[in-house]
Amino acid sequence: MHTTLISAAELARNAHDSQWVVLDCRHDLMNPAAGRAAYAGGHIPGARFAHIDTDLSGAKTGADGVFRGRHPLPERATLLATLRSWGISDGSQVVAYDAHGGMFAARLWWLLRWMGHDSVAVLDGGLPAWQAQGQPLETAEPAPASAGTLSERAALVQTVTVEDVLFNLSTQDRIVVDARAADRYRGENETIDPVGGHIPHARNRCFKDNLTADGTFKDAAQLRSEFAPLFATAAQAIMQCGSGVTACHNLLALEVAGMPGAVLYPGSWSEWCADPARPVATGN
Template sequence: MPPSPLVSTAWLADHLGDPGIVVFDTTKYLPNEPKDGLGEFRAAHIPGARFFDIDDVADPETDLPHMVPTPGRFAAKMAALGVSNASFCVFYDQKGLSSAARGWWMMGLFGHDAAAILDGGLPKWRAEGRPTAEGDPAPATPATFRPDWRPTRVRGVGDILANLATGAELVLDARAAARFRAQAPEPRAGMRAGHIPGSANLPYTELLAPDQTLLPPDQLRARLAAAGVDGSRPVVTSCGTGVTATILTLAMTLAGLPAGAVYDGSWTEWGGRPDTPVET
């Protein structure tokens, strides 16, 4: 299997249908985007792909969106989707790269490193004239998945509050600069505007080429360095709900830097609470 967490459209076209390859559409649209990921999947998806619903592969007992589930729930969901510990999972999304990295990161969080992201996603696949399918996928053959939980890869609000005092970790926010600076409203009603005190901003869109593929590793390193990420200080990535934060995690991995951790609740948790400090 590829050594990189990215695979090209050409690689996937050559290996589509190979035993052990599981392809997932991981699309999640924001509340202010008038689309439904599953509905769009049914209209057009890579042949043989299944839909990875990050709202379902999540903790059902919190009002925060798509939070990390327990290892037991994750294992059950993966098994039902036909993923075993021998599977190689390829994640893509309908926007190019927006939510696919969340699927890749979750696999690693639960100890499964045989996972990758389709560089450029469905837009690049379609732009190259590659085939798509419609409707629901064939039911998956149930499998057995054993999770190996890696808790050091995730942070909670208590960790971020403690970090305000120590500054031991750099919090790197993937949201657009206008949201980070409280110059644009949040897409979720009731959220305060601004950012976690002391955090840095690197909008994930600045890591993408015009065709929605990731920039080359040297350019990723340069953009990360400009945001204060050089490997000398641990990094915790954040965003709106812990989804595009994982694109920063992916970029650090591709750049040869320590991947750090993800603040799972991200701004929806921090900005939605009355007791957390905010900078603008």
């Protein structure tokens, strides 16, 4: 059972196992159609496509009319039906990949853990690592999967709400860690973040800092040493980003480092800054 990362070589050895489900999570925040187009142009044989916006996120506005962020969590029943439609059952080994160092695949990894399924891993190095091994791609979509029988079980991960994060400003019992690039954290990228800045007291750990030059994850010891200055224990940490997607990359890196227990703020910056009454900090 693979629960964090899997190498391209290991995936290739098991790619034809009927118990394995491979999902392509490629995406472009500025061009939502790009992931599907990239998938159609060539994907790992047998892989199915998982769209960040439509498959791995819920409605941006809640039943109360309040904006929940750009990529709020889907309803659990809806997500369960989607996962089953891909043929995922309790005994399935799921592998998620993208071509961006895992920044989108980590969202699927986290969501499956949120549903109580821990046999899920991110392809280390993504599609580039697969191709570097000389492994093939295909353009044809696989035949529709037989419906899976995945059970909804107790979540293996935890979340906090915007109210929790707001309350934490007064107590500062927990450390908010922002996974966005440094310019977005400082409030200098209005193209992506029309309201720039970060949650007061939040610390910056860009998800790209988890990776080596070739796009694979750093080893556990190095990750531990780099996360250690940010908080005393991972259980003290709240992970956030622009919309709750790349924060999952930091959560995956913590699991690789052997530092479990951090929680996700799903709404992240996009939800936080939607209410001008919430305080904003800029700079470092």
